[in-house]
Amino acid sequence: MRHIISIQLENEAGALSRVAGLFSARGFNIESLTVAATNDPTLSRMTIVSVGDDGIIEQIVKQVYKLVDVVKVTDLTATEHIERELLLVKISVAIDTQAKVDSQLDHFGAKIIDVAEDAYIVELAGKSQKINDFLNAFNAEQIIEVSRTGVTGVCQKI
Amino acid sequence: MKLNGAQILVNSLKKEGVSHIFGYPGGAVLHIYDALDACDEIKHILVRHEQGAAHGADGYARASGKCGVTLVTSGPGITNAVTGIATAYMDSIPMVIISGQVPSALIGNDAFQEVDAVGITRSCVKHNFLIKDISQIASTIKKAFHIATTGRPGPVLIDIPKDITIATIEEQSYPEKVEMRSYQVVGRADATQISTAATLIAQAKKPIIYAGGGCVIGNADQELREFTRNLGFPITQTLMGLGAYPATDKQSLGMLGMHGTYESNMAMHGSDCVIAVGARFDDRVTANIDKFCPTAKIIHIDIDPASISKNVAVDAPIVGDVKSVLVDLITAMKDRSTQNIDSWWQQIDKWRSVDSMAYANKPGVIKPQRVIEALYEVTKGQSIVTSDVGQHQMWAAQYYPFDEPRRWINSGGLGTMGFGLPAAMGAKLACPDLDVACVTGEGSIQMMTQELSTMLQYATPVKIINLNNGYLGMVRQWQEFFYEKRYSMSYMEALPDFVKLAESYGHMGIKVEQESDLIPALIEAFKQKDRTVFLDIITDSSENVFPMIPSGAGHNEMLLAGRDEMASTNDAGLNLV
Ligand SMILES: Cc1cc2nc3c(=O)[nH]c(=O)nc-3n(C[C@H](O)[C@H](O)[C@H](O)COP(=O)(O)OP(=O)(O)OC[C@H]3O[C@@H](n4cnc5c(N)ncnc54)[C@H](O)[C@@H]3O)c2cc1C
Ligand SMILES: Cc1ncc(C[n+]2csc(CCOP(=O)(O)OP(=O)(O)O)c2C)c(N)n1
Ligand SMILES: [Mg+2]
Numbered sequence: 001m002r003h004i005i006s007i008q009l010e011n012e013a014g015a016l017s018r019v020a021g022l023f024s025a026r027g028f029n030i031e032s033l034t035v036a037a038t039n040d041p042t043l044s045r046m047t048i049v050s051v052g053d054d055g056i057i058e059q060i061v062k063q064v065y066k067l068v069d070v071v072k073v074t075d076l077t078a079t080e081h082i083e084r085e086l087l088l089v090k091i092s093v094a095i096d097t098q099a100k101v102d103s104q105l106d107h108f109g110a111k112i113i114d115v116a117e118d119a120y121i122v123e124l125a126g127k128s129q130k131i132n133d134f135l136n137a138f139n140a141e142q143i144i145e146v147s148r149t150g151v152t153g154v155c156q157k158i
Numbered sequence: 159m160k161l162n163g164a165q166i167l168v169n170s171l172k173k174e175g176v177s178h179i180f181g182y183p184g185g186a187v188l189h190i191y192d193a194l195d196a197c198d199e200i201k202h203i204l205v206r207h208e209q210g211a212a213h214g215a216d217g218y219a220r221a222s223g224k225c226g227v228t229l230v231t232s233g234p235g236i237t238n239a240v241t242g243i244a245t246a247y248m249d250s251i252p253m254v255i256i257s258g259q260v261p262s263a264l265i266g267n268d269a270f271q272e273v274d275a276v277g278i279t280r281s282c283v284k285h286n287f288l289i290k291d292i293s294q295i296a297s298t299i300k301k302a303f304h305i306a307t308t309g310r311p312g313p314v315l316i317d318i319p320k321d322i323t324i325a326t327i328e329e330q331s332y333p334e335k336v337e338m339r340s341y342q343v344v345g346r347a348d349a350t351q352i353s354t355a356a357t358l359i360a361q362a363k364k365p366i367i368y369a370g371g372g373c374v375i376g377n378a379d380q381e382l383r384e385f386t387r388n389l390g391f392p393i394t395q396t397l398m399g400l401g402a403y404p405a406t407d408k409q410s411l412g413m414l415g416m417h418g419t420y421e422s423n424m425a426m427h428g429s430d431c432v433i434a435v436g437a438r439f440d441d442r443v444t445a446n447i448d449k450f451c452p453t454a455k456i457i458h459i460d461i462d463p464a465s466i467s468k469n470v471a472v473d474a475p476i477v478g479d480v481k482s483v484l485v486d487l488i489t490a491m492k493d494r495s496t497q498n499i500d501s502w503w504q505q506i507d508k509w510r511s512v513d514s515m516a517y518a519n520k521p522g523v524i525k526p527q528r529v530i531e532a533l534y535e536v537t538k539g540q541s542i543v544t545s546d547v548g549q550h551q552m553w554a555a556q557y558y559p560f561d562e563p564r565r566w567i568n569s570g571g572l573g574t575m576g577f578g579l580p581a582a583m584g585a586k587l588a589c590p591d592l593d594v595a596c597v598t599g600e601g602s603i604q605m606m607t608q609e610l611s612t613m614l615q616y617a618t619p620v621k622i623i624n625l626n627n628g629y630l631g632m633v634r635q636w637q638e639f640f641y642e643k644r645y646s647m648s649y650m651e652a653l654p655d656f657v658k659l660a661e662s663y664g665h666m667g668i669k670v671e672q673e674s675d676l677i678p679a680l681i682e683a684f685k686q687k688d689r690t691v692f693l694d695i696i697t698d699s700s701e702n703v704f705p706m707i708p709s710g711a712g713h714n715e716m717l718l719a720g721r722d723e724m725a726s727t728n729d730a731g732l733n734l735v
Contacts, residue, residue: 009340010340013288014276014288017277017280018280021280021281022281025281055467055471058467059464059468062463062464063464065463065464066462066463066464068284068285068305068338068340068341069285069340070340071339071340
């Protein structure tokens, strides 16, 4: 199963590599990883999407928590949560495809942030599934370049 | 008064009560060595190889229960120490390693003798630090010792750039305590976990206590004795747990696992309630995990939550320090009565009567098992015994019954050949009043012979028991069993004259080739209170370690020493030899 693991850790040089190193050393997989400082500048939040059975996810949570720099680990998928990912994508447009592209953008609520003669740069935030669906709505030749941030998330309970 | 970083570092070590440092100098740590020169409280042991420094500090830590300390220079200094650090890490040994680093401004420049020490050691330390400012030295050392010695202990590395040891700062007081929001030490266990486990214990009809290194590390041997004796349950121990419970006691079944006793492994297999105390279900212990303890409820006491249900699903986890958990369990069991387990003991005694440790004598050759028995007799079971890795290690574990913790010192998790000799030196420094024997093989000892020189310099008399079978015996055994006797690279064509080698280092050497000379040679060696004696004992080159659980087999599918009649006494009806 896919799990979103949210990690609060000391905002220190090397902390990121400790977590990443742990995943590779123990053979845990990482589908995506995002990291940035939080409202407390001494803390970073890292969000990792991983896939594994319950036993593996339990080990991931315990092993990550065991790292001396880690303050808190939550498996967001175990609770009500909100998840989002940001996509930036370059889509080629031609006279004959533009109308269709525009309607897809409309349909998904994607935003054009730059327009060139024959391409758009488009922004879309949403669940990973939505982003996949959006990208699948175009054929491969239309997609020039994709850049996704990976998932971040918060627990819904205030 | 202004102090430089090196002086602050040395003062901090003094505040931590450090008595011995095992180290080796070099450019990046010269300021630290200069500060050490002015310090009388700390004895520095100048090893001959940094791996020896790490193993020496490790042996010191295992024998004393204190934190070992190693000091090495940047680059090759720290890379040489890595094997020793990983060895300590795998066995959860408290250690602080200080490594010099190139000056801050040069980090990342491929400077002379630069390696990314923090990066290289990341996966084999409990934690590591790169000091960035002189003001952090004292607090980092405080944290390092705290992290290394609390919870599940382990090695902590501090990498310190040279410029920081040179810079000066006004003297500050050493921090009294450590506060880290990201590191909390597990203490007493949750009361419901205790009562859940107590209920299972009370219901058990075929219980077994499986005690591990955590009982030694957590200094819980007395509590373990009380707990085990109160319950009257059988107890088996891992390689790392030997001595936590007296091996000569009637409730002790000996070691379990790949080379454990028949009764231990059969009892694990037949048990309905396994109480794991500070043990980590290592694959050498569980054998084939799919066949592990098919009918048992499993209780697991461990200070490290990540250890629980890592390899084997646990029915009743108890997260806590083993000492306090055992105290709580002893109390909890006072209100509960346990089942009558007489028939379980009868079954166990039947397994015991198989006498799986019996071995056949061969005229004209010295049996390695006999050497260990003789060592036990001559030292009256009171010696510290360190070992290297191989067949000799298993025989030492099997034939020297340890009644006290911290007497048996070996590399279990990493299985590091070369560990035995420097660890013996460290143990002797920690416990000068005890005899220290290093059981080794002609393969292993050659990985660290240079430390014989250190041992002369610091007068650490150790008795080296070299079970010289002429082979990398453990490798040879596997090749005999599983590779159709193709002995690829397990035989060394040339060996040194170990007696002369010892003598050239200023020690005594005795070669033993006849069994009749064995006891006299051991007596002579242990009579030499102030000298290291190297006993080069020529042993049976074809002997194998039994019992053995071959890979893929379960606890009830053991190979026993060349006795065909085993098939009938083995419950599973299996006799794989
Ligand atoms: C050639 C060779 C053969 C081997 N064959 C065998 C064999 O036949 N049988 C065998 O048993 N081993 C064998 N080993 C050793 C094996 O590889 C493991 O090192 C060993 O089994 C681990 O022992 P342990 O489970 O006691 O754990 P340790 O490595 O000693 O770990 C201790 C456990 O206790 C926990 N702990 C630490 N402190 C505390 C505390 N204060 N409170 C609570 N918990 C604590 C830790 O978190 C950890 O889980 C062999 C090794 C070699 C090199
Ligand atoms: C550093 C290291 N290299 C390789 C091994 C693999 N290994 C395990 S036991 C062994 C043979 C040990 O030979 P010896 O010291 O003579 O002991 P014996 O088994 O003969 O008693 C080897 C090579 C190891 N454990 N450690
Ligand atoms: Mg050998």
